[in-house]
Amino acid sequence: MDRRTMYSSAADRPAIEINKVLRNTYMLLALTVAFSAVTATFSTMLNIGFVGYFAMIIGALISLFIVNKKADSASGLIWVFVFTGLLGGALGPILNVYLNAGAGHIVMQALAATAVVFFALSGYALVTKKDFSFLGGFLTVGLVVVIVGMLANLFLQIPAMSMAISALVVFIMSGLILFDTSRIVNGGETNYIRATCSLYLNIWQLFVHMLALLGMSED
Numbered sequence: 001m002d003r004r005t006m007y008s009s010a011a012d013r014p015a016i017e018i019n020k021v022l023r024n025t026y027m028l029l030a031l032t033v034a035f036s037a038v039t040a041t042f043s044t045m046l047n048i049g050f051v052g053y054f055a056m057i058i059g060a061l062i063s064l065f066i067v068n069k070k071a072d073s074a075s076g077l078i079w080v081f082v083f084t085g086l087l088g089g090a091l092g093p094i095l096n097v098y099l100n101a102g103a104g105h106i107v108m109q110a111l112a113a114t115a116v117v118f119f120a121l122s123g124y125a126l127v128t129k130k131d132f133s134f135l136g137g138f139l140t141v142g143l144v145v146v147i148v149g150m151l152a153n154l155f156l157q158i159p160a161m162s163m164a165i166s167a168l169v170v171f172i173m174s175g176l177i178l179f180d181t182s183r184i185v186n187g188g189e190t191n192y193i194r195a196t197c198s199l200y201l202n203i204w205q206l207f208v209h210m211l212a213l214l215g216m217s218e219d
Helices: 003-046 049-070 075-100 104-128 133-156 159-185 192-218
Strands: none
Touching: 003 075, 003 159, 003 192, 049 075, 049 192, 075 104, 075 192, 104 159, 104 192, 133 159, 159 192
């Protein structure tokens, strides 16, 4: 093997690794979204209520912590499905609010809008291969503002504020889709389990707040 061939092989190695992470991430993401759709369906049918919602949210947070610890081992895959399954189940009580009100069309609209936003933004980051790491600081500040706003609105209960918060979350999650996809494409994230969890959380939050926005708009 001559020197030129050796240099070419070394240069191709990072690209091969990135493509492998991308492939594994989107394959696992598709599986976890499908699995969470199943758990959401069962949760909706069982009508678990908001006590079950909070229990599953707490369980999801605990399992996310375990996922981060186990992401470099085979058991991490099991915990990814535990995490996404719990978050899928937590959608049940939310969906029942709309379904019981005869607003199933809003659920479908939110689902379609979420899919369009995700595929458009993620596809853009994949095709252009632009580095969106500069968004990190802005998105972090935005998340802090959202958390403060949500805590304040627990006491204020202002509908317009709820709508503004949901709009801001949709904007932030859109930015995070660009940011997280860019990290995978440019080699910033090399663990497909963590990458899957990040993208799944973006999609979950995007759907929930798109649903809230559409519901409030119709009201």
